[in-house]
Amino acid sequence: MVVPADRTQALELGTAVLGSSGAVIVRAPLRPVWAEATCAGPARTARCAAGDNLAVHAAVATVKPGEVLVVAVDGQRDCGYWGEVLTVAAQARGAAGLVIDACVRDTEALARRRFPVFSTGVALPDATKDGPGSTGEPVTLGETSISTGDVVVADADGVVVIASDRLGEVVARGVQRTITEAAMFEALAAGETTVTLLGLEQRVEEMEGL
Numbered sequence: 122m123v124v125p126a127d128r129t130q131a132l133e134l135g136t137a138v139l140g141s142s143g144a145v146i147v148r149a150p151l152r153p154v155w156a157e158a159t160c161a162g163p164a165r166t167a168r169c170a171a172g173d174n175l176a177v178h179a180a181v182a183t184v185k186p187g188e189v190l191v192v193a194v195d196g197q198r199d200c201g202y203w204g205e206v207l208t209v210a211a212q213a214r215g216a217a218g219l220v221i222d223a224c225v226r227d228t229e230a231l232a233r234r235r236f237p238v239f240s241t242g243v244a245l246p247d248a249t250k251d252g253p254g255s256t257g258e259p260v261t262l263g264e265t266s267i268s269t270g271d272v273v274v275a276d277a278d279g280v281v282v283i284a285s286d287r288l289g290e291v292v293a294r295g296v297q298r299t300i301t302e303a304a305m306f307e308a309l310a311a312g313e314t315t316v317t318l319l320g321l322e323q324r325v326e327e328m329e330g331l
Contacts (some may be wrong), residue, residue, distance in 0.1 A: 127288045128187075129274060131162040134295040136278045137197035142294035145275070149222050149263035151239045151280050155232035158239070159276040160218025161187045163285065164191040166269045169223070171196035175201070177221075178219025181207055183256065186215030189273045193260035196225040197242055200248040203227035208236045220273060220280055222262045237274045254262075 131139060153159075165182035165188040179234045180190055190211065194202065203219060204227035211219065218237035224244035225231070232236050259268045265282060267273065274282045283291050305318055316325055 128161045130292045130296070131274050131288065132159055132253070132276075133274065134292065134299065136274055136276050136281045137275055137292060138295045138298055139281050140279070142298055143266045143287065143291040144283045145264050145265055146266045146279040147220075147262050147267075149224065149280070150218070150241050151220060151262070151275070152241075153275070153277055154225060154238040154243075155239060156216070157277075158237040160189050160220075160237035160239075160268070161274040162189040162274065163218040163283070164267050164269055164271045164273050165256075166218075166258060166260045166267060167254065168190045168258065168260050169254050172200050172248055173251055173254065174200075174248040175250045175252040176256055177207060177235060178250065179254070180256045180316060181210050181214065181216070184211060184214050184216045187217050188215075189217050189261070189275070190219045190221075191267050191273055192219065192221040192223070192288065193262055194221070197245040198223035199289060200224060201244050202248050203214075203238065203240070205230035208234055208238075212236055218275065220262070220275055220318060227258050237275065239280060247310045281292045316320055 138174040146156050152240045166183045167308050200222045203225040208231055218241045224242045225240045267282050270285050272288050274281050
């Protein structure tokens with residue numbers, strides 16, 4: 122699977138840098154299911170009814186190589202909306218990962234198969250497969266709207282989203298930020314302080330004068 126350079130760079134920069142460089146931070150309690158999981162790619166969205174994952178199955182059936190499945194759930198998040206069966210299906214179609222604002226299961230299998238999954242937790246109860254639901258429409262995670270085609274990046278620090286037409290701009294800002302920080306690291310190692318490097322002297326003086 123060939124990943125465009127901008128997306129590769131976005132993943133290398135990481136969500137912390139991207140979130141400070143113009144990417145939208147997804148403010149939802151999403152964590153990687155296994156350590157070192159990361160993913161980046163265009164979103165393939167789905168929305169599930171409470172306790173039902175029919176829309177997830179539909180999204181996996183149409184996901185394109187390199188896409189990240191982004192799933193919103195209308196309620197009852199403590200079900201196993203995703204597990205090993207869907208993981209095998211998604212990997213066979215070349216999906217880059219899953220971001221879901223609900224629970225998953227089969228976590229050891231997900232880790233063994235190295236499929237990146239970001240969820241709100243782990244739960245055992247089955248999800249039904251009756252619907253309703255939708256695929257391809259904008260979904261909301263936390264307070265962030267995500268549309269199919271938006272670029273999603275996820276790692277241990279969190280999840281960010283970037284409109285596809287802004288990816289190059291955000292990545293360029295991120296690269297510049299890493300260059301600036303590299304110079305700062307050198308200065309700090311040489312004995313400078315963050316107070317001086319960030320121009321915080323006056324604020325610190327005012328704070329100490331309180």
